Amino acid sequence: QVQLVESGGGLVQAGGSLRLSCAASGRTFSSYNMGWFRRAPGKEREFVAAISRSGDPYYVDFVKGRFTISRDNAKNTVYLQMNSLKPEDTAVYYCTASRTMIAMTSRSEYDFWGQGTQVTVSS
Secondary structure (H helix, E strand, O other): OOOEEEEOOEEEEOOOOEEEEEEEOOOOHHHOEEEEEEEOOOOOOEEEEEEOOOOOEEEOHHHOOOEEEEEEHHHOEEEEEEOOOOHHHOEEEEEEEEOOOOOOOOHHHOOEEOOOEEEEEEO
C-alpha cells in the first residue's frame, strides 16, 4: 500500500509558476512509476506527466516545455514544476503511482492516488 499526499497548489497569475510536491509513504517508492493527472471543472481527469522508476519523464503535448516532472527517491517525493501557467491549467492536480508503465496516460494503469491539490491560474 502506498499513500500519496500532494502539496504546493494555490492561486497564481497567468505566466507564473508553481511547484507541486507529492510525498509517498512506504519504503518501496523507488519501485513505482509516478504520474500526475488533473481534472478541470466539468472535464474528465486527464494525464499530465509521468516519470518511470529509472527517471525517464513523459509529458502530454500541451505541457511540454512548460512543466517538468522529477523525483527524489531519497525523499520519497515526486515533483511537478509548472512554469508559464495559463488559465486553462486551472484544475485539481492528482499524484499517482503505478507498478507498471504500459499505458501511462490511462487512469486504469495507476494503483494509488492522492487526494489532489487545487491549482488556480487567474488571467
